[in-house]
Structures are given as structure tokens and as C-alpha cells.
Amino acid sequence: MPGIGEEFIEYTKYRFLVPSDQMRGKGPPAIELEYDRTKKTLRLPDPEDAQLKPVSLHDAIAGRTSVRSYTATPLSTGELSYLLWCTQGVKRVFGGSVTLRPVPSAGARHAIETYVLVNNVQDLMSGIYRFLAIEHRLLPLNTASGLADRVAEACFNQDFVKSSAATFIWTAVVYRMKWRYGERGYRYIFLDAGHVCQNLYLGAEAVGCGVCAVAAFSDDEMNALLGLDGVKQFVVYIAAVGKKEKSS
Numbered sequence: 001m002p003g004i005g006e007e008f009i010e011y012t013k014y015r016f017l018v019p020s021d022q023m024r025g026k027g028p029p030a031i032e033l034e035y036d037r038t039k040k041t042l043r044l045p046d047p048e049d050a051q052l053k054p055v056s057l058h059d060a061i062a063g064r065t066s067v068r069s070y071t072a073t074p075l076s077t078g079e080l081s082y083l084l085w086c087t088q089g090v091k092r093v094f095g096g097s098v099t100l101r102p103v104p105s106a107g108a109r110h111a112i113e114t115y116v117l118v119n120n121v122q123d124l125m126s127g128i129y130r131f132l133a134i135e136h137r138l139l140p141l142n143t144a145s146g147l148a149d150r151v152a153e154a155c156f157n158q159d160f161v162k163s164s165a166a167t168f169i170w171t172a173v174v175y176r177m178k179w180r181y182g183e184r185g186y187r188y189i190f191l192d193a194g195h196v197c198q199n200l201y202l203g204a205e206a207v208g209c210g211v212c213a214v215a216a217f218s219d220d221e222m223n224a225l226l227g228l229d230g231v232k233q234f235v236v237y238i239a240a241v242g243k244k245e246k247s248s
Helices: 003-011 057-062 077-088 147-154 172-209 219-226
Strands: 091-095 099-100 112-118 126-133 137-142 166-173 209-214 235-242
Touching: 057 172, 077 166, 077 172, 091 147, 112 147, 112 172, 126 147, 126 219, 166 172, 166 219, 172 209, 172 235, 219 235
Parallel strands: none
Antiparallel strands: 091 099, 112 126, 112 166, 126 137, 166 235, 209 235
16 A cells, blocks of 8 residues: 555556646736734845955855854844845746746745744844745744743754844745645745755855755644644745854
8 A cells, every 4th residue: 555655656646636726717826925024023134245255166066065053143134135146046937827947946936935943143033034025024923031931942952043143934835836836836845945944054154154954854843833723834944054054
């Protein structure tokens, strides 16, 4: 009897797909989740103004490795802004329904939303923020004490999550992808998350940071921390980032 994973691969093959909502003529979902516009958002520095060290693409790829130990040096808001742009920044919006970003996405659907656990970033309170990609701003969600401990516990006590300068938490807004691709869209969500995380690894080299991706986490606990239903939107990937020790 096939397992769930085998069934997922089998029944998301094209021969089992039914017409998607796009094929049926239904309009596309919003390219960004709505939020309470009365809440204060925080302007991020222009990512083009970030102080970057010159790193060739070859060196960034050759030097890519997971780093779990970080210095106490904080990340600047400019550096955080740059890393957010590298991973989910918006380069252009077309007709209010399509975005072009620094990462590829199936059909330019960009179902990924970014949340950030801020631990050690200049001029930002510790807490969880949502990245508003179109506006390139941060929306504070929760600045209560003990959040870093709760996120680390949900990551099965991987303590580098809370010793990082920031930990990126990526979620998937499922219908944004399913609208075009139906059930096969689930495959593309996970592919997209990989593209996003790799850009974080490469972009971090230009700001002297190391990254460690995290796939081992309690889905239910992480979704609950962000107030997600775990069905229409769920946490798909996590990555910690912080300043590396300077090589001698």
C-alpha cells in the first residue's frame, strides 16, 4: 500500500488534474494578504542603500554553508532590508495581479509570505514582524517577551534560532498558487520556498552573515504562533541569519 508521500506525487500528476479556477475564468486572488491599515507600519531603508561587501557570485556559491553560530553584532535595518528584498522584494507590479521578484515562482504566483523573528536588529524591538513586500515595510505583529524561546521550542529546541540576529519564517498562501495550478500547485509552493531560502544564503554573504535553514519544526506550533489556520496558510520553511565570525 503506497504511503501518503507516494500518493501525493501520484495524484498531483497532470493526468489527474481538473480545470483550475483560472481556467474556469475566476479572477486571481490578491498578491498580498490584507492587514489592518490603521496599524502603524515601519519603513525600511532602501535596499539599494545597504552597505555591501563585494562578493563574486562564484565565491558566494562556493562559500555557501549552513552557519549555526553567530556573533553578538546586530544586523542593521539596512542589512535586514536588503535580505528581505533578496528573498521576496518586489521589483515590479503588473496590473495589480502579478509581481516580479528576485526569485522565480511558478506562473509568477509568489505564494510565499515572509515573517521575521527579530532578535538583534538595530532600531527594532525584539518580536515577530510581517514583511509587507509591495510597500517594503514591516508590520509589527507581536513584541511580547519570550517569543524567541517559543519559536526555538517549536523548532525542536534548535537554540541558534533565538541566538540569531533574525530568523526568517516563510509561509505559503495556498490559494494564490492553487488558483492557477490546482492541486499540483502544492508542489510549486515547496519549490518556491527553496528558491527563496537559497537567495537568503547568497545575499547574506554580501552583509557578512551566515544562514541556517530549518525544516525540522512543529507545523502546528509554528502556525499557532503566527495565528495561521495551517490549511489556507501555513509555515513552509524557516532560516536563521546572523553575523559570522571574521575569518583571520
